[in-house]
Amino acid sequence: QVQPVESGGRSLQSGGSLRLSCVASGHTYKAPCIACFRQAPGKEREVVARIDADAKISYSESVKGRFTLSYDQDKKTLYLQMNSLKLEETAMYYCATADTADYYSDGYCRPDYEFNSWGQGTQVNVSS
Secondary structure (H helix, E strand, C coil), X not given: XXXXXXXXXXXXXXXXXXXXXXXXXXXXXXXXXXXXXXXXCCCCXXXXXXXXXXXXXXXXXXXXXCEEEEEECCCCEEXXXXXXCCHHHCEEEEEEXXXXXXXXXXXXXXXXXXXXXXXXCEEEEEEC
C-alpha cells in the first residue's frame, strides 16, 4: 500500500517560492497517477496539479505558469515547485495517488482511476 508523505510546507511572504515534496513509497508503477491538492480555510479542496493517465501533467488555471509539477520515478517522489505565491494560496497541501492494481495496466495509470490514497498534508502560509 502506498502512503504519501508530504513535506516542505512553511510560512513565507507573498511573491516567494517554495518546493513541496511528496514521497510515495511503495509505488511500483512506471507512471502513477498522482496529484497535489490544497484546501484553504473555509473552502473546498481543489486540485492544484496532477499527473493523469499517459503521464499527462495538467494544472489548475490559477497556477498555470507559476507552478511546476514533476515526478522522480527513481525516488518515488512528487515535486511541486511554486513560484510567485499569493496570499490566497495559504492552505494545507495534500498529495494523493491511485493505489490499486486495477487502476494500472502495464505499469501505466488507466483513465478510469481514482485517487484513493492520501497524505496528511503540509501547511503553506503566505503572508504580506
